[in-house]
Amino acid sequence: MQNRSVITLLMCVLVLSILFFSPAQSVFALQVGDKAPDFSLSATTAEKVSLADYLGKKPIVLFFYIGAFTGL
Numbered sequence: 001m002q003n004r005s006v007i008t009l010l011m012c013v014l015v016l017s018i019l020f021f022s023p024a025q026s027v028f029a030l031q032v033g034d035k036a037p038d039f040s041l042s043a044t045t046a047e048k049v050s051l052a053d054y055l056g057k058k059p060i061v062l063f064f065y066i067g068a069f070t071g072l
Contacts, residue, residue: 036062 030036040050054060 036060 036051038051038055040048043049051060
């Protein structure tokens with residue numbers, strides 16, 4: 001049982017290392033002035049809201065607050 005726990009821990013460390021140190025991560029990074037990719041999210045009213053719904057019609061500011069509405 002202890003060997004299984006060690007193997008599980010090592011696998012987790014390996015996966016996290018790949019995620020954090022992968023050079024592919026920079027491919028998804030946006031720079032200042034880049035156009036935001038289109039996306040859809042559920043509003044608090046449960047309807048889907050898309051970036052395309054407002055693009056070109058109103059000024060848009062994208063702001064992501066890590067941990068918002070998570071109870072942290």
